Amino acid sequence: MILVTGATGRIGAKAVRALHSKRLPVRALVRDAARAPQDGSWSGIEIAVGDFDQPDTLDAAMAGVDTLLLITPSVPAQEIAAIDSAVRRAVKHVVKITNHKATDDSPVDRRRDHARIEAHLKASGLTYTLLAPNLLMQNLFFVAPMIKQTHGFVMSAGDGQFGMIDSRDVSAAAAAVAADPAGHEGRTYLLTGPELVTYADVAAELTRALDEEIEYRRLTPDQHREAMVRAGLPEPVAASNAQVFGLIAEGDAAWLSNGVATLTGHNPRSLRTFVTDHITAFK
Numbered sequence: 001m002i003l004v005t006g007a008t009g010r011i012g013a014k015a016v017r018a019l020h021s022k023r024l025p026v027r028a029l030v031r032d033a034a035r036a037p038q039d040g041s042w043s044g045i046e047i048a049v050g051d052f053d054q055p056d057t058l059d060a061a062m063a064g065v066d067t068l069l070l071i072t073p074s075v076p077a078q079e080i081a082a083i084d085s086a087v088r089r090a091v092k093h094v095v096k097i098t099n100h101k102a103t104d105d106s107p108v109d110r111r112r113d114h115a116r117i118e119a120h121l122k123a124s125g126l127t128y129t130l131l132a133p134n135l136l137m138q139n140l141f142f143v144a145p146m147i148k149q150t151h152g153f154v155m156s157a158g159d160g161q162f163g164m165i166d167s168r169d170v171s172a173a174a175a176a177v178a179a180d181p182a183g184h185e186g187r188t189y190l191l192t193g194p195e196l197v198t199y200a201d202v203a204a205e206l207t208r209a210l211d212e213e214i215e216y217r218r219l220t221p222d223q224h225r226e227a228m229v230r231a232g233l234p235e236p237v238a239a240s241n242a243q244v245f246g247l248i249a250e251g252d253a254a255w256l257s258n259g260v261a262t263l264t265g266h267n268p269r270s271l272r273t274f275v276t277d278h279i280t281a282f283k
């Protein structure tokens with residue numbers, strides 16, 4: 001049995017479907033059963049209702065599980081609770097979604113958090129595989145309302161390049177490892193799209209697909225943090241996001257890998273494919 005946490009999220013939902021379509025026994029952990037897809041795409045999939053903040057619900061969901069696909073909002077206490085539950089339930093292998101630059105001394109809080117979780121996982125005695133995606137293309141949905149209203153978006157990543165990846169390819173790679181972890185123990189795979197892009201490229205692809213000019217309005221990280229706070233993001237989240245975009249401007253995410261092709265046998269989707277497939281979200 002494979003348990004997928006974060007199963008209603010961007011990576012988890014499609015990983016659940018991919019595993020089910022491989023005819024593997026899969027259980028989806030959801031906080032609220034009503035948030036499971038209601039379109040029939042999870043039909044036949046076992047659902048466990050559970051919360052990272054309630055260890056007894058995790059223990060119940062982990063019963064009989066061999067492999068855990070661990071996707072969380074990366075709050076250390078929550079993810080560590082899931083790892084501890086996996087140990088109690090004698091899970092064999094954990095596939096964890098992490099961050100490429102997760103180090104103890106990272107200037108970015110969410111990267112230090114992932115580093116803490118990775119250290120706990122490595123010390124747990126469980127076998128594991130780490131999957132570290134570059135920036136998700138699906139993050140662009142956060143600026144879709146602004147694009148619709150203002151024909152542009154703000155960002156503070158300058159002309160920094162990044163190996164943006166479609167979360168559908170992260171899901172496929174995660175499902176491939178969870179389906180057959182043999183040979184992936186102790187390994188880390190970096191996951192990226194096929195090309196380095198900038199937010200100017202994002203604006204150009206949207207302009208092409210929408211057939212109207214979409215403007216990339218460059219902000220400084222400080223201006224961006226203030227704009228995100230005004231838009232309703234909590235200050236610490238806005239500050240952390242702005243910090244990451246500032247690092248991207250300096251080339252921090254300008255890396256590519258062949259991880260998706262290695263794990264799935266297919267090339268990752270391009271930004272153009274993502275924009276074409278999701279254009280209605282930006283109209």
Ligand SMILES: NC(=O)c1ccc[n+]([C@@H]2O[C@H](COP(=O)([O-])OP(=O)(O)OC[C@H]3O[C@@H](n4cnc5c(N)ncnc54)[C@H](OP(=O)(O)O)[C@@H]3O)[C@@H](O)[C@H]2O)c1
Nearest residue numbers: 006007008009010011012031051052072074133134135136
């Ligand atoms: N965004 C990026 O560009 C990027 C890049 C690299 C790595 N990552 C990593 O990707 C991971 C996030 O994956 P994602 O984007 O697929 O997640 P996501 O779309 O943000 O979804 C988060 C999932 O966690 C669930 N969840 C939240 N709190 C929970 C709780 N207390 N108990 C049980 N479930 C809970 C949510 O359930 P509900 O539906 O009930 O809220 C949802 O299914 C993070 O570790 C992040 O660091 C992201």
